[in-house]
Amino acid sequence: MKFSEQWLRQWVNIDTNTQALVDKITMAGLEVDSVEPVASEFSGIVVGEIVACEPHPDADKLRVTRVNTGNDEVQVVCGAPNARVGLKAPFARVGAVLPGDFTIKKVKLRGVESAGMLCAEEEMGMAESSDGLMELPEDAPVGQDIREYLTLNDNIIDVDLTPNRGDCLSIAGLAREVSANFLADVTEETVATIPPVIDDTFAITIKAKEGCPRYLGRIIKNVDLSKPAPLWLTERLRRCGIRTIDPVVDVTNYVMLELGQPMHGFDLNTLAGAIEVRMANAGEQLTLLDGQDVKLDASTLVIADEQKALAIAGVMGGEGTGVSDTTKDIFLESAFFNPVVIAGKARAYGLHTDASHRFERGVDFQLQRKAIERATALILTICGGQPGPVVEAASEAHLPTLKTVTLRAEKVASLLGMAIDDDHTEALLTRLGLGMTKIPGDSGTVWQVTAPSWRFDIAIEEDLVEELGRIYGYDNLPTTTPSALLTMKQVDEARVQESDLRRALVSRGYQEAISLSFIDPELHTLFDPEHEAVALANPIASDLSVMRTSLLPGLVKTLAYNMNRQQSRVRLFETGQTFIKQGSELDQKSILQAEKVAAVITGSRVPEGWENSREKVDFFDLKGDLEALLNTGGAIGNIQFDQGKHPAMHPGQCAVVSLEGEVIGHIGAIHPSLAKKMAVPADVYLMELCLEAVLNGAVTRFKPLSKFPEVRRDLALTVVASVNAESLCQVIRAEGGELLRDVRVFDVYAGKGIEQGHKSLALGLTLQHPSRTLKDEDVNGLVNNVVTRLEKDFNAQLRK
Incomplete structure (x- = not known):
């Protein structure tokens, strides 16, 4: 402002x-x-009066004038179109210094001598451009310094x-x-009640009482709008950034700036029947004062008469009922509108007005009568007229109430770090309009504080302490070091820190991505059609209108963004919440907010280099990273991979990840159709896991190392091609017991020498006893048991 x-x-x-x-x-x-500054630096400019004006003998656009400067009359050549006899305007004498260090001298213009210059606002640094001379009121004292007359030694503060x-x-x-x-006294303008001269009234009906709990109106007849607003009023408007229009509009703008109450004046003869404050009818048309035609929404509060909408309440009036040059009778309104009802309405119609700016933030709900009396007095002074009585319609049940808050001196000292004297506290807060009454308290002084009608932001004790602190002066508050009893945070050794997971992935070449929690509905359908997405009531954009049920859409979209910018090797991960709707009802309890960790990779296996190969990543690269992630918490021994399905993953290259028999996520290659729609290559690999399962690790426990030698036995088994190696390894671990230290798959073969539909798996078994050297019969017996069990469960045969 x-x-x-x-x-x-x-x-x-x-x-x-x-x-x-x-x-x-x-x-x-x-x-x-x-x-x-209101005006640039200049000197030597006085109020001048044109006493003679004739055309220039050698220039059609110039005039030769005589200007009364108060002390004498001088001849001045002027090119302003509004130069005329009787006009009073700023006059720069010879020797005057204008902005830009321009000194006025005697000159000859087309052969005619000119001793001085008549000035426009632009030439005095009061406006960026001007159409002619600055016209001063008829009663301006000739010869008076213009800075003194216009009180230009002033500043505009924004x-x-x-x-x-x-x-x-x-x-x-x-x-x-x-x-x-x-701590200075305020000298307010005295606002007296204007007694009615006529009995004319205009009926007011409030149908939308919640949106407009109070509406006042008054008829003023026989106003003369040909009389301009006084210079002091128009200058104050100009310095506040508001242009002058006509006396009635200027007065309503002035009262808005002075008291904070936006107002509006209607041409009484354009109104029909009575004023109605109601919600707009859907599709109702209104032409605004700026000439814009708008189709009103049913949630818009309007001022109307019995036939049509007249204005958008709290925003802008209509073109057909506004005050014009032909207006003789006006209906002056002053109202209180609920900020909740007004909020966002101006923006919805592409508008922003001084009125909406104030009503959206809250206007004093007890100010309306004072404002209408102040505006009436100014209008009568400027334009004359006959005022009628003020008509008020109000719904006390819908008006705000004055809030009462308890303030304790003890609380002030606690929050500000110092005690403020009771008298000083009262002096500071009462000057803000707060009513203070001391009440009995258990310890220290206690006040019952009543917030004034213009303060909507005071509701709790801390609000009052904040007011006291900022008025007392933040720089006057002492610097204190906070003290607290700090205890060591208990750390669960069995739980992995999320930061450790991030470091594990970063150490393997990944970069962390952070994407929005809301995504495009079409993107959700591509990645997770099995779950219904939670739709946002007020999305920031149409392509960000549902909550994500998976982290993969954001990661793949980010991967595509990077690949489109010549990043061929991409490794990204993200941790965050997903939102899955459960049941038909939509409330906080029905939405499962699951924390997940996801990753996506594509490109070469290792960074480009002269000694590195250019092999592309595959499923097992991502699987190795997943196992490393799980191994951070020591849970890798209980993990299992089985063939599975996921809507975003290739049907034949997808595995479901289970931990102790419970599914915790999926890993696999991107689905070919999805890769095409997302414009990414087919060799993109994805994984997504439940974060809680990954964070639940195992406590590290020491196991003594055996000093006895290990024994390695290799088995080459032929099995049906559909049998996965992990199933064989699980059986081997069960049969191996405490002697089995490790089992590894080191070869897979299918082709010549192997029956069609079968494959050969080579398994390495490492055996070791903790307290003695293993004998051949121990090893042979265990291996025979393993082979027998595999033959029984999987029809596995030793390859010959």
Whole structure:
């Protein structure tokens, strides 16, 4: 919000310079973005009056004028189109210095002598461009210094307010803040009740009471809009960044800036029947003041008469009922709108107005009558007219109530790190408009504090302590070192830290990716059609409208993004939540929020180099990384891989991963059709595991090393091609007992010499006894038992 420093100082007179004021406001939480002078530096410009004006003899667009400067009359050549007899305008005398260090001298223009210059706003640094001379009021004193007359020794301060401080979007609100910060008194404008001169009223009906709990209106007849608003009013508007339009609009804008209450004036003769505050009819049309035609939504609050919508409540009025040059009678409104109902409506129609900016943040719900009386007084002073009585419609049940909060001096000292004197506390908070009453307390002073009607952001005791701290001054609070009794965090040795898993994957060449928890519905269908995705009520984009049920869509999309940027070797992983709907009801309890870890790889097995091969990764590279991940917690011995299915994985290259008989995830190559749709190569391999299962490891336990030699026996077995090696290894481990130290598959063969539909598996068994050397009969007996069991369970035969 931009405001005039002089205007603010008229409300609260403080003996400090501009920089100190700005610093204090900023430290109080109202950040100042900029401070700019109202006009550039210049001197020697006075109020001048054109007493004669004739065409230039040798130039069609120039005029030869005589200007009364108060002391004498001088001849000036001027090219402004609005130069005329009787016009009062800024006049730069000979010797005057204009912005840019430009000195006015006597010159000849087309042979005619010119002693000075009549000025526009642009030439005084008050505007970026001007169409003609700056026209001053008829009563401007000729010869007076223009800086003094226009009070140009002023600054425009631009304050960036947070959304919770809508109460400071006015000079009155800023004055309260400055008053509290400098402990200075506020001098408010006296607002008297305007007695009605006529009995004319316009009926008001509130149908949407929740959206508009209070609406006031008043008829003012026989106004003369040909009379311009006074210079002091238009200058204050200009310095606050608002252009002048007509006296009624200027007054409503002025009251909005002064008190914080947006208002609107209707042409009374364009209204039909009565004012109705209601929700819009779906598809209802309205032409706004800016000429835009909008189709209203049924959730939009509107001001209407008995025939049509007149305005979007709290946003903008309609074109057909606004005040114009022909208006004689006006209906002046002042209302309180519920911020919840107004929020987002301006943005929905591509608008942002000063009114919506204030109503969305909350306007004082007790300000409406004061504002309409203030606006009436200004309109009558400027335009004349006959006011009628103020008509009010209100629903007390839907109006906000004043909040009462208990404040303890003990709590203030605890949160701020210091005690503040009770009298000083009361002085600071009461200047912000807070009502304070001391009540009995168990320890220390206790106040019952009533928040004013313009503060919507005060609800709990901590809010009051924050107000006290920022007004007292954050830089005045002592620096204290917090102390706390810290205890060592208990670490479960059987549980793996998530950071250790990340380090394990990074050490194997992976990079961590972080993707959004919401994805495209089409992407969800491609990766996980078996689960229904949870749809978002208010998505940030149409392609991010459902919650993910898997981490794989985000990883594969990221992989495709990298490959499109010449990254041929990609290894990515991610840990995060997935959201799976369970049942038909949609609530927090029906959504399973499962933590998972997923990875994706493609490209060469090792980085490019002159000594490295260019072999591509395959299923077993990712399987090795998965086993390394599980081995971080020592759970690798209980893991099992079986052939499985997953919608995102190749039907013949997918394994389901089980831990102690419970499925914890899947691993495999990307499905060919999915690879085509995602525009990635077919040699992309994926895995996704339940993170909780991976984090549950085993406690490391010491086992004594045997000093006796190991014995290695190799078995070459022929089995049906559908039998997997892991099934054979599980049987061997069961039969081997404590003597079996390890079993490895070191060869797989199918072809010549092997019956069709069969394959040969070569297994290496390592045996060792903890307390003695194994004898041949021990080894032979164990191996025979293993072969017998394999023959029985899998019809396995020793290869000859």
